[in-house]
Amino acid sequence: MNFNLTLIGQTIAMIVFVWFCMRFIWPPLIRAIDDRRKEIADGIAAGEKGQRELADARHGAESILQEARQKAAQVDALAHKRSGELIAEAKEHAVSEGERLIAQARTEVTTTQAKARDALRREVAALAVAGASRVLGREVDAKAHAALLDELAAELERQAPRG
């Protein structure tokens, strides 16, 4: 055991190294470590929050989807109903239109028939007058015998088959 100046030299060296460590090594390192720890803790918390939010969003999306599905079903049903109504309406319209057309055609036929009959009667009357003139040998005054002719025409009409 030889104590000598090394004792003092080593003491000074130790003071200097410890001072250096206290001043320049320990604070930045421990700060970096603590900051990183905080960052990691924050990151983990943020990740958990994100996961929770994702779950919430998924849940929300599910309910929105459900609602949309319901609404679509409603719209579908409504459309079905409406189209049924439209078809029924169109059918009804078509039927009534058809009936109207038939009725119109029928009246037209009737008028044409009546017209034709009228013309025919007039022609028959004219023929009858001409025939009678020929038989009588002279002119028959149509005006003077109008009553007779009309009666003839009426007779013809009565005997002619209806239709």
Next chain:
Amino acid sequence: MAATGHSAGEYITHHLQNLTVCKVDGAWAVGGACQGKFYALNVDSMFFALALGLLLTWLFGRVARRATTGVPGRLQTAIEMVVGFVDQSVRETFHGKSNLIAPLALTLFVWVLLMNMMDLVPVDWLPWVAGMAGVPYLKVVPTTDVNVTFAMAISVFILVLFYSVKMKGIGGFTKELTLQPFNHWVAIPFNLVLEGVSLLAKPISLSLRLFGNLYAGELIFLLIALLGIWQLPLHFAWAVFHLLIVTLQAFIFMMLTIVYLSQAHESH
């Protein structure tokens, strides 16, 4: 490179001799001539202690200056593991607030570890190189020099005294020394002797534990080096075991420093 040309005793004595430099009668002297003189310097101890201290401050300082909060590099991670380990040890033992204790513990732990690690360099290499360069003695493990371990232990002891007085006041510290363990005025001399011995035992045990372990380890390496070819497996086995001692002693030195300083902070 065992004791060729020397006897075993000479070999061991030579390897355990510090490169002590002093002035004898106005002329520089080296080695044995300086035994027992206070105005002498163990140049080898100082050199390796300073070199390893500078390595430590350079490496840690470099990492600390470039320390990033983001993803750290491998070196920074390794350094941070050491720092985190020391920080945890300090937190578990010392509950006050101090800007000194943690850096002190870190410096002591790493520095003592590095100095102890010098023991794992094969015992003949550096002395042989030094011998080639004309340096007659070289002890490469600073912690096998009692001056080095005592210097550190005494510094810690002075800090213990300083904090004892600072935290408890001179009155409180005196009371602690005189009124424990028997709280009666009659027992004051007895208490003083008891507490004084336990107080003084702290630096002595702190330094001698480290010194003794490393000195003994070094001595066993030297003895193994005398065994010829059989030294190779034995060296390996002892080095593996010594790795444990080296780390453990550095840890114990740091831990006891923390414990002593936390005792100084807390009144019991």
